[in-house]
Amino acid sequence: MTDRDPRPIAEVGARRGHEADHGGAVRSMFDRIAPTYDRLNRLMSGGLDARWRRRAIEPIATAPAGDLLDLCAGTLDFAAELERTYPERHVVAADFAREMLERGAAKVKRVETVVADAMALPFESDRFAAIVCGFGLRNLADVDKGLDEATRVLKPGGVLIYLELFRPPAGVRGATVRFFHDAVAKTLLPAVGSLIADDREAYAYLARSMARFLTRAELENKLRERGFVDVRGEDVGLGVAAIVHGVNAGEGIA
Numbered sequence: 001m002t003d004r005d006p007r008p009i010a011e012v013g014a015r016r017g018h019e020a021d022h023g024g025a026v027r028s029m030f031d032r033i034a035p036t037y038d039r040l041n042r043l044m045s046g047g048l049d050a051r052w053r054r055r056a057i058e059p060i061a062t063a064p065a066g067d068l069l070d071l072c073a074g075t076l077d078f079a080a081e082l083e084r085t086y087p088e089r090h091v092v093a094a095d096f097a098r099e100m101l102e103r104g105a106a107k108v109k110r111v112e113t114v115v116a117d118a119m120a121l122p123f124e125s126d127r128f129a130a131i132v133c134g135f136g137l138r139n140l141a142d143v144d145k146g147l148d149e150a151t152r153v154l155k156p157g158g159v160l161i162y163l164e165l166f167r168p169p170a171g172v173r174g175a176t177v178r179f180f181h182d183a184v185a186k187t188l189l190p191a192v193g194s195l196i197a198d199d200r201e202a203y204a205y206l207a208r209s210m211a212r213f214l215t216r217a218e219l220e221n222k223l224r225e226r227g228f229v230d231v232r233g234e235d236v237g238l239g240v241a242a243i244v245h246g247v248n249a250g251e252g253i254a
């Protein structure tokens, strides 16, 4: 899958205890739905996710020199977009579901793929100039641990980007999005899941994971707490999804 690494997929063991239970269940679910994931994704986003991805990676234009990481890379849509938009940079894609990575292999040319847990990444600290994580963070057993790990492997001055389906905020502002999320969560996702993937439970899980996740503002605060600067959030698809990004203000930032 890569012309830089003769052993294209490096296996990294799952964590123990409760996290391993959650992680193991999530990983086998994504391995199971890998063959239908792309079709579902296009359908659920109304074909808009490609536009959201292009928008999400724009801030990488100002990132320092260095490699890019597609985290929770799935079927490599972000990795492919990174390769296309930033052809001069080396792209690494990490996910713990091997089947997802293998499904996406044909979309990329030079991307290095690694089977790895986002909460225990097999990369040295300060390795990446930018990290993008699409629809992955809400699946982690411990979101804070995932954020700490992404921060660890990001260079000072590096850009961290999340594209996610956040929990809608309370109050009037979130009412429309809440209505949509409820409709999606309770009917559309499980129905479409059973129709296309014959796996109603897997898509019911995806819906539940949205309802339990952070709001966009909560993620922005978590980045600021970790010392990120220029933290910005932007709704896309009428607020159904949102992009959050910030710059790691570690050493080296004035």
Ligand SMILES: C[S@@+](CC[C@H](N)C(=O)[O-])C[C@H]1O[C@@H](n2cnc3c(N)ncnc32)[C@H](O)[C@@H]1O
Residues within 6 Å of the ligand: 023, 026, 027, 030, 041, 071, 072, 073, 074, 075, 076, 077, 078, 094, 095, 096, 097, 100, 116, 117, 118, 119, 133, 134, 135, 136, 139, 140, 141
């Ligand atoms: C909803 S898919 C998103 C895939 C892709 N990023 C996209 O934008 O379409 C979530 C992905 O996160 C991966 N994932 C979930 N938890 C993970 C973890 N702890 N470590 C690594 N990957 C994880 C799953 O295997 C799955 O491929």
